Amino acid sequence: MKIGIPKEIKNNENRVGMTPAGVFALTKQNHKVYVQSTAGIGSGFFDEDYQEVGATILPTIEDIYNQSEMIVKVKEPIAEEYGLIKENQIVFTYFHFASSQPLTEAMIKSKAICIAYETVEDEEGTLPLLTPMSEVAGRMSVQQGAKYLEKPIKGRGILLGGVPGVKPGKVLILGAGVVGVQAAKMAAGLGAHVTIMDINMKRLRYVNDVLPNHVVTDFSSEYSIRKHIKDHDLIIGGVLLKGGKAPKLITRDMLKEMRPGTVVVDVAVDQGGCFETTKATTHEDPTYIIDDVVHYCVANMPGAVPYTSTIALTNVTLSYILKLANFGWEKACEKDKTLAKGLNIVKGEIVYDELVGIFD
Numbered sequence: 001m002k003i004g005i006p007k008e009i010k011n012n013e014n015r016v017g018m019t020p021a022g023v024f025a026l027t028k029q030n031h032k033v034y035v036q037s038t039a040g041i042g043s044g045f046f047d048e049d050y051q052e053v054g055a056t057i058l059p060t061i062e063d064i065y066n067q068s069e070m071i072v073k074v075k076e077p078i079a080e081e082y083g084l085i086k087e088n089q090i091v092f093t094y095f096h097f098a099s100s101q102p103l104t105e106a107m108i109k110s111k112a113i114c115i116a117y118e119t120v121e122d123e124e125g126t127l128p129l130l131t132p133m134s135e136v137a138g139r140m141s142v143q144q145g146a147k148y149l150e151k152p153i154k155g156r157g158i159l160l161g162g163v164p165g166v167k168p169g170k171v172l173i174l175g176a177g178v179v180g181v182q183a184a185k186m187a188a189g190l191g192a193h194v195t196i197m198d199i200n201m202k203r204l205r206y207v208n209d210v211l212p213n214h215v216v217t218d219f220s221s222e223y224s225i226r227k228h229i230k231d232h233d234l235i236i237g238g239v240l241l242k243g244g245k246a247p248k249l250i251t252r253d254m255l256k257e258m259r260p261g262t263v264v265v266d267v268a269v270d271q272g273g274c275f276e277t278t279k280a281t282t283h284e285d286p287t288y289i290i291d292d293v294v295h296y297c298v299a300n301m302p303g304a305v306p307y308t309s310t311i312a313l314t315n316v317t318l319s320y321i322l323k324l325a326n327f328g329w330e331k332a333c334e335k336d337k338t339l340a341k342g343l344n345i346v347k348g349e350i351v352y353d354e355l356v357g358i359f360d
């Protein structure tokens with residue numbers, strides 16, 4: 001199969017769809033791989049690294065889309081890319097359709113085969129292609145939150161770990177999935193007091209078993225969220241309803257209950273966000289303030305740490321890319337039910353249940 005790796009053009013997106021190690025595995029099985037010139041540079045991979053393992057470097061993004069039967073990338077196509085996608089072309093990437101009607105409509109119109117990393121789901125219900133980026137974003141959420149809690153950037157002026165004689169800061173985490181647990185680990189490591197909430201008791205039991213005692217679990221409900229937001233300094237949103245819109249757990253009126261300078265990091269922004277006041281931001285301009293609450297809502301957090309994220313992503317996507325290349329999308333999805341869950345839009349039809357009628 002002919003596989004194309006375009007350069008990402010979303011703001012500050014420095015990841016690339018495949019490492020040279022991934023290209024090596026494909027060319028070894030006689031597939032043709034086209035890489036857009038400088039596509040890997042942000043992640044530390046040069047054109048020569050790809051050429052050495054058999055890739056052909058093409059100068060423009062148009063060349064990549066024109067030549068390839070399958071496009072492997074990282075982020076959802078943005079408006080400039082919509083017109084490049086061809087009928088019957090496989091596009092394997094994060095899509096997050098539930099948060100974008102224009103993207104959904106454009107992909108229907110393209111008649112391409114859109115396989116979304118974030119809905120590839122195994123029999124246990126885990127999301128193997130979302131997990132590593134959620135691990136990155138969960139860990140980063142505390143790093144970013146700690147920074148924006150500093151007074152010069154309009155935070156409350158709290159050091160999360162406190163110091164001897166002064167109590168630590170308090171971190172509230174909504175969702176005890178991958179993002180939530182990784183965030184809790186980081187916050188606990190800094191010495192912060194951590195409260196983590198979920199509606200899934202299995203997840204709360206897991207947290208209780210593996211994390212230290214200053215990480216406290218609480219069942220998620222509007223009542224308990226309203227209580228906790230009053231005295232927590234950093235609030236991290238990491239909830240997910242697979243493939244669907246995130247539930248709005250913190251409404252606009254609730255911001256008034258928070259103390260001025262509270263920081264909210266809505267990692268779930270890519271599925272529409274779990275704060276009513278969330279709007280997607282970029283690494284270039286990551287925050288905004290509403291009612292004295294600092295909002296950080298970057299939809300491609302792992303794009304800022306590409307040396308870690310690109311490798312973590314190819315580690316999990318490669319086996320599926322090989323299947324798609326070796327068997328074609330129909331046979332590959334027939335053979336592998338985990339991969340089949342990634343099918344969202346196929347030749348103009350929405351085929352993922354959570355998406356059907358979502359924008360009606």
Ligand SMILES: NC(=O)C1=CN([C@@H]2O[C@H](COP(=O)(O)OP(=O)(O)OC[C@H]3O[C@@H](n4cnc5c(N)ncnc54)[C@H](O)[C@@H]3O)[C@@H](O)[C@H]2O)C=CC1
Nearest residue numbers: 133134137175177178179198199200220239240299300301
């Ligand atoms: N902004 C970014 O750069 C990135 C965003 N993400 C996003 O982060 C979100 C979370 O991802 P994961 O942790 O991998 O998902 P996950 O499925 O592992 O965890 C989500 C958790 O939310 C819980 N939940 C659902 N409704 C809830 C409620 N009402 N109250 C409390 N908890 C509730 C679920 O029970 C589950 O445990 C996703 O939207 C994902 O796409 C992931 C990576 C990067």
Ligand SMILES: CC(=O)C(=O)O
Nearest residue numbers: 133270299300301302
């Ligand atoms: C999952 C996702 O949205 C990201 O890695 O950017």
Ligand SMILES: [Mg+2]
Nearest residue numbers: 270299300301
């Ligand atoms: Mg995202």
